[in-house]
Amino acid sequence: MRGDIMKVETTGASERTARQDKLTEKGVAASHKMAHTDSTRMKKYKSIIEKVAKERNASPAVIAGIISRESRAGAALKDGWGDHGNGFGLMQVDKRYHAIKGEWDSKEHISQGTEILLESIGQIEKKFPDWTAEQQLKGGIAAYNCGPGGVKKYESVDSSTTGQDYSNDTTARAQWYQKNW
Numbered sequence: 495m496r497g498d499i500m501k502v503e504t505t506g507a508s509e510r511t512a513r514q515d516k517l518t519e520k521g522v523a524a525s526h527k528m529a530h531t532d533s534t535r536m537k538k539y540k541s542i543i544e545k546v547a548k549e550r551n552a553s554p555a556v557i558a559g560i561i562s563r564e565s566r567a568g569a570a571l572k573d574g575w576g577d578h579g580n581g582f583g584l585m586q587v588d589k590r591y592h593a594i595k596g597e598w599d600s601k602e603h604i605s606q607g608t609e610i611l612l613e614s615i616g617q618i619e620k621k622f623p624d625w626t627a628e629q630q631l632k633g634g635i636a637a638y639n640c641g642p643g644g645v646k647k648y649e650s651v652d653s654s655t656t657g658q659d660y661s662n663d664t665t666a667r668a669q670w671y672q673k674n675w
Contacts, residue, residue, distance in 0.1 A: 495552045497631030499668045506666040508659040525666030528562065535567035539584065542601045550608045555675065557608055559668025560585055560638065574598025610638060617642040636661035
């Protein structure tokens, strides 16, 4: 994975996203609190995340950031499903666009989600070759949520994402995992 998650600029979670945890603050501080809240559950998956990251040449912190945002490390799922029955597993792979692989919390599932992430980053690298590696990484995180067509320019990278803060919130959570794992 190209780009250093610690060098990616982020504004963190929106007020709307922060309210999910009844937080009074928003931004990076809120994202960090949510990542910390998920960290106990995330520990169950740490070794799987690290294996997948090594096999796929990806950042374990970015994978953890996505798992935190997508499923709250499993806490937001019902029988492994979220998003009104469309998103599956820790990384919320959408059954409308992908053939589901593995159990909801399995290595196979995390590997599939990571592959989708890496494809999204690759699509953004092709679409925006003049962006820095860090901008492409953030754009790829946004594209994981909204597809590469939803990423139109860097200044409004989250304009088509859930909550209009997906890559900013996920980046801040990933930065927390990078520092605290």
